[in-house]
Amino acid sequence: MICLPLFGMAQASNIIVKTAHSSLVFKKENNGTLKQLYFGEALQNSNDYNALPNRRDVAYPTFGTSYLFTPAIRTAHNDGNPSLDLQYISHTQQETTTGIEETIIHLKDPQYPFEVDLHFKAYKNEDIIEQWMSVVHHEKKPITLNNYASAALSLRAPQYYLQHFHGDWATEMQAEEIRLTAGIKTLDSRLGTRAQMYQSPSFLLSLATPAGEDNGEVIGGTLSWSGNFKFDFEIDEQNQLRILAGMNEQGAEYTLAPNTVFNTPALLYSYSNTGKGTISRNFHRWARKYGVMNGLGDRFTLLNNWEATYFNFDEKKLTSLFDDAKELGVQLFLLDDGWFANKYPRNSDKTGLGDWEENKEKLPNGLGYLVKEANNRGLQFGIWLEPEMVSPKSELYEKHPNWIIKLPNRPEHYYRSQLVLDLTNPAVQNFVYKIVDDMMTKNPGIAYIKWDCNRMITNAYSPYLKNTQSNLYVDYVKGLYKVLVQLRDKYPKLPIMLCSGGGGRVDYGALPYFTEFWPSDNTGATERVFIQWGYSYFFPSIAMSAHVTDWGTYNLKYRLAVSMSGRLGFDLVPKKLSAEELALCQQAIKEYNQVKHTIWQGDLYRLQSPYTNNLAALMYNSEDKNKAVVFMYHTQQLFDPGTTYPVKLKGLDPSKQYRVTELLVAPGKKAMCKANGKTFSGDYLMKAGIESGTKRAQDAVVLSIEAL
Ligand code: DGJ
Numbered sequence: 001m002i003c004l005p006l007f008g009m010a011q012a013s014n015i016i017v018k019t020a021h022s023s024l025v026f027k028k029e030n031n032g033t034l035k036q037l038y039f040g041e042a043l044q045n046s047n048d049y050n051a052l053p054n055r056r057d058v059a060y061p062t063f064g065t066s067y068l069f070t071p072a073i074r075t076a077h078n079d080g081n082p083s084l085d086l087q088y089i090s091h092t093q094q095e096t097t098t099g100i101e102e103t104i105i106h107l108k109d110p111q112y113p114f115e116v117d118l119h120f121k122a123y124k125n126e127d128i129i130e131q132w133m134s135v136v137h138h139e140k141k142p143i144t145l146n147n148y149a150s151a152a153l154s155l156r157a158p159q160y161y162l163q164h165f166h167g168d169w170a171t172e173m174q175a176e177e178i179r180l181t182a183g184i185k186t187l188d189s190r191l192g193t194r195a196q197m198y199q200s201p202s203f204l205l206s207l208a209t210p211a212g213e214d215n216g217e218v219i220g221g222t223l224s225w226s227g228n229f230k231f232d233f234e235i236d237e238q239n240q241l242r243i244l245a246g247m248n249e250q251g252a253e254y255t256l257a258p259n260t261v262f263n264t265p266a267l268l269y270s271y272s273n274t275g276k277g278t279i280s281r282n283f284h285r286w287a288r289k290y291g292v293m294n295g296l297g298d299r300f301t302l303l304n305n306w307e308a309t310y311f312n313f314d315e316k317k318l319t320s321l322f323d324d325a326k327e328l329g330v331q332l333f334l335l336d337d338g339w340f341a342n343k344y345p346r347n348s349d350k351t352g353l354g355d356w357e358e359n360k361e362k363l364p365n366g367l368g369y370l371v372k373e374a375n376n377r378g379l380q381f382g383i384w385l386e387p388e389m390v391s392p393k394s395e396l397y398e399k400h401p402n403w404i405i406k407l408p409n410r411p412e413h414y415y416r417s418q419l420v421l422d423l424t425n426p427a428v429q430n431f432v433y434k435i436v437d438d439m440m441t442k443n444p445g446i447a448y449i450k451w452d453c454n455r456m457i458t459n460a461y462s463p464y465l466k467n468t469q470s471n472l473y474v475d476y477v478k479g480l481y482k483v484l485v486q487l488r489d490k491y492p493k494l495p496i497m498l499c500s501g502g503g504g505r506v507d508y509g510a511l512p513y514f515t516e517f518w519p520s521d522n523t524g525a526t527e528r529v530f531i532q533w534g535y536s537y538f539f540p541s542i543a544m545s546a547h548v549t550d551w552g553t554y555n556l557k558y559r560l561a562v563s564m565s566g567r568l569g570f571d572l573v574p575k576k577l578s579a580e581e582l583a584l585c586q587q588a589i590k591e592y593n594q595v596k597h598t599i600w601q602g603d604l605y606r607l608q609s610p611y612t613n614n615l616a617a618l619m620y621n622s623e624d625k626n627k628a629v630v631f632m633y634h635t636q637q638l639f640d641p642g643t644t645y646p647v648k649l650k651g652l653d654p655s656k657q658y659r660v661t662e663l664l665v666a667p668g669k670k671a672m673c674k675a676n677g678k679t680f681s682g683d684y685l686m687k688a689g690i691e692s693g694t695k696r697a698q699d700a701v702v703l704s705i706e707a708l
Contacts, residue, residue, distance in 0.1 A: 013027055014026070014027050014037070014049055014052075015105060016046070016049060017103050019042070019122050019126070019127045019129065020042070021042055021271070022040065022271035023038065023040070023041075023043065023049075024120070024129060025038040025049055025052060032088050034059040034086075034087075034107065035054065035059060036055065036058070036153070036154045037054070039154070040217070041273050059105070060072045060086060061073075061242075062083070062084035063146075064081075069236055069242060070242070071147055073133075073135070075114070075145050075146060076144065076146075077112050077114070077139060078140055078141050078143065081111075084112075085110060086109060087110055088105065088106075090106045091104060100121055101121070101122045102121050103120040104117050104118070104119050104120075105118040113137055113139060114135075114137040114138075117133065118133055119132050119266075121266075126270075126282055126285045126289070126290075127272075128268055128283065129268070129269055130266045132150045132263060132264050132267070133246075133263075133264045134263045135148065135256070135261070135262050136259065136261045136262070137258060137259075138258055138259055139258055141258070142256060143255075144253050144256070146249060146253050148247065150223065150245055150246035150264040150267045151246065151267040151269075152243070152244050153219075154240060155207060155219070155241045155243070157208045157217070158208055160180040160206070160235065160241050161177055161178070161180070161209070162203060163177040163204040163205075163276075164177075164187050164203050164204075165202060165203075165534050166199045167197075167198065169197065169501060169502050172196075172200075172502060172503040172504075172506075172534070172535075173519070173534025173535050174530065174534060175533070175537075177206075180235055180241065182236075182237075183234070184235075185233045186230060186232050187203065187231045187233075188230040188250070189227075189228050190248060190251065192227060192228060192420070192457025192460065193420055193453055193504075193505070194453055194456050194501060194504025195225075195226060195228055195229065195456075195505065195507075196503070196505060196506055196507060197456065197504035201222060201223040201507055202537065203220070203221050203231060204219070204221075204276055204279065204537060205241075212275050212276070213275050213276055213277040213605070213606055213607075214277055214650075215275045216274075218273075220269060220272075220276070220280070220538065221269040222267075222283070222538050223245055223246070223265060223266075223268075224265045225265035225477065225509040226510045227248075227476065228247060228248035228251075229245075229247060230244075230246065230247070231243065231244070232245075245267045246264050247473075251460065251473065252471070254470070254471055255470070255471055268291075268508060270282040270283060276537065277605060277606060277650075280537050280538070280604055281604060283539070287508070287539065287540050288540055291511055292511045292514070292539075292540065293514055294515050295540065299495070299542060299567045300331040300332040300380060300448060300495065302325075303325035303330050303570045303571070303574070304570070305334070305335060306337065306571055307550065308573045309321075311337065311347050311348055312347075314362050314363075315362070315363060315364070315369070315370070318333075318370060318373075320575075321333065322377050322379055323377065325574070326378065327582070328574050328582070328585055329585075329589040330569070331379065331380055332381065332448055333374050333380070333381055333382065335370065335381070335384060336384040337384050338362070339358060339367075340352060340357060340359055341354075341394065342355065344394050344395070345359050345361065349416050349417055350391065351393040353389045353418050354390040354394040354396025354421075355394050355396055356438075367383070367442070371445035371446060375445060381445060381446060381447060382449060382450065382495075383446055383450070384449075384450045384452060385435060385436065385439075386451075387451065388420060388432060388480065389418050389421060390403070390404055390418065390420075392418075397419075403422055403463075404463075405419065405422050405459070405472070405476075406461060407459040407460075408461065410459060412459070413458045415454075415455040418455055419455075422462045422463060423476050423483070424471070424475040424476055425463075429479050429482055429483050432483050433486050433487060436449065436487055437490065447494070448494070448496070449494065449495075449497070450518070451498060451499060452501065453500040453501065454501040455501070456504075457476070460472055462475075481509070481513075484510070488513055495516070496514050497514065497516050497517065497545055498510050498516070498518065502520045502521040503517065503518060503520045503535070505517075511539075516567050517545065519531050519532060519544055519545070522551065523546075523563075524552030524554060525554035525558045525559045525633075525700075526552075526610075528546070528562045529562055529616050530635075532565065532566060540600070541565060541566050541599050541600055543567070546563040546565065546566030546568060547563060547569040547570055548563045548569070549570075549571045554698055555698065556577075556581050558633070558700045560584065560585065561664060561700030562631075562700065564588065564702060565599065565618065565631045568588070568596075570585070580666065584666050587664070587667075591663045591664065594704070595627070595704050598621070599629055602621050602623070602627075602628070603620065603651055605618065605620075605651050607647055610633065610635050614636040615632060615634055615692060617633070618630075621651040625707070626656075626706065627707070628649070628704075629703070629704055629705070630647070632700060634696060634697060634698060634699045634700065637697050637698065639696065645691065646689030646691050647690055647691070648685075648686055648687065649685040649686050649689065649690070650686060652682035652686055654681065654682045654683035655681070656681070656682045656708070658680055658681070658682060658705045659677075659705070659708060660675040660676060660677070660680065660685075660703055660704075661676060661703065662676040662701060663702040663703065664702050671693075672694040673691070673692055673694075674693050675691075685705070690703070
């Protein structure tokens with residue numbers, strides 16, 4: 001047994017992994033094969049599980065014996081035998097924490113000392129299942145794992161519809177839905193570090209018909225892994241679907257030494273027969289409690305200086321921005337890229353990464369002075385780091401050429417003029433840890449970090465790994481997690497933003513160490529509506545940093561309204577705002593502070609999709625149904641495009657009376673929405689709805705709804 005179970009060891013024929021509304025059922029056959037019998041809505045009567053017919057779906061299919069499709073696991077033994085046969089040995093099931101039941105199913109090859117544990121954590125109230133696999137062998141020499149999926153899920157329906165999310169820098173998380181046909185549809189990444197830049201490790205799979213927000217059978221899945229991933233959706237000759245999900249084994253066949261446990265990352269998934277809205281709310285509830293650092297806590301509103309100054313700043317400019325931040329009413333100033341390195345000053349993205357001491361010309365008095373100046377104005381101070389990277393023009397590169405991922409006999413390949421440090425190497429892990437630790441020790445007043453990662457891995461070669469090069473992609477991420485664990489041990493409360501040249505790294509492998517993520521460098525209001533819409537399927541708004549910037553030509557109210565639906569921040573020069581604009585920003589921050597708890601902790605209802613409506617709308621409802629915030633976005637370019645239809649709200653109490661108050665109405669200006677200031681029943685708001693009242697192109701209306 002890999003993790004010796006002390007409790008609940010059982011030899012049952014049915015093993016049921018169960019949440020409040022879903023269940024996943026396995027059966028042990030007499031010949032030892034473990035089958036998956038069922039995944040779907042939980043059956044009311046537990047005896048009914050015995051009536052489930054047998055199926056041919058092996059719970060964790062292996063390569064080399066009788067299985068004819070893509071295997072979950074493949075390896076060859078020391079004697080050259082290329083097959084694996086995993087048979088059920090035992091399982092344990094116990095409530096490890098209140099509301100979380102953990103199941104471990106132990107499998108073993110009858111001929112070889114090769115063992116696999118299938119792990120399941122059922123989060124009862126959140127309706128989330130977390131599944132991963134661990135493997136160990138006791139053969140004489142190392143073996144190579146050619147495939148090593150985290151989970152294999154079998155499904156049966158007449159048709160299958162896959163919604164997935166793809167993009168690039170500035171176009172992250174674009175949603176697309178397709179009908180799956182016979183054969184394999186693969187979603188994967190090979191980018192190594194900013195692994196989700198082109199394709200997200202998250203999906204929604206509808207059964208029979210494409211699920212809507214409130215109707216249809218659907219499974220949402222997301223992999224807790226910040227590296228290369230792979231999802232295979234394979235439809236076989238009987239129109240059954242098998243989902244295989246895990247790390248991408250391409251170029252990453254893993255050499256596993258004897259007696260060493262290898263854990264895969266977890267696939268998190270949720271089943272709903274009430275559409276995609278339920279899936280999102282399940283993930284959000286789960287994430288706030290378990291998936292995002294301090295997900296039930298607070299967040300800073302902030303002013304960031306990236307787009308305000310880029311690399312061009314000094315102490316005077318920064319302290320003047322502190323004054324602006326104070327006047328604006330935010331809580332924190334975030335100093336971005338460009339503050340460090342002396343031999344090769346960081347005055348552009350071409351130099352200095354790795355040399356993490358203050359640039360003496362820009363910051364002669366060091367970070368301590370900035371922290372003090374910010375604090376003197378009642379502001380917190382945060383800072384940007386990109387700890388995993390190195391510029392070829394840096395002292396770090398000169399001192400430690402062996403710490404860098406690059407092929408020994410090929411030209412270096414740059415992206416944003418930089419290279420990736422080799423985090424498989426414990427010395428590099430220690431260096432990365434110390435970047436943060438030294439900075440925090442010297443400047444304990446630093447209250448926030450933005451952790452960036454601006455390139456993918458190419459020319460993949462680790463000087464440290466020597467003969468096990470194909471372990472690089474996996475060991476890199478495990479090395480990164482080691483550093484993050486160590487940092488969180490010492491700094492459990494420090495807010496850290498997960499950023500990756502926009503949203504190149506957003507996943508539940510990293511988010512337990514981060515308080516929020518940067519969805520995209522694209523902050524143009526309309527584009528942001530689409531990008532945030534994509535993330536909203538899996539990630540809660542409290543984790544979604546959303547800054548008001550000058551990107552595009554959108555009006556300020558629209559930009560504020562888009563940012564207020566996440567964690568509000570700013571990245572502009574407040575002095576360039578007119579008096580009226582500054583007043584609107586100040587008002588927005590005040591209003592946001594009133595409603596932010598509902599936005600962060602509330603249940604999300606996506607009311608009208610920007611993909612199919614001129615008017616996109618979403619709302620957050622407090623759990624007690626006493627408060628809600630509604631966001632309506634006129635994303636189209638045309639004036640009066642006929643968007644005067646009502647938006648029907650959701651999730652309210654039909655019997656309660658609610659007062660509607662429009663936010664972002666500047667002093668002296670009239671509210672757009674005719675419902676402003678009026679009272680309606682929840683029933684009315686959900687059936688008759690509310691019109692936004694604006695005919696303007698690219699505009700927004702934000703409403704606060706409060707029960708009387
Ligand atoms: C990429 C990030 O997405 C930006 O917000 C900014 O921090 C730059 N990097 C700085 O180089």
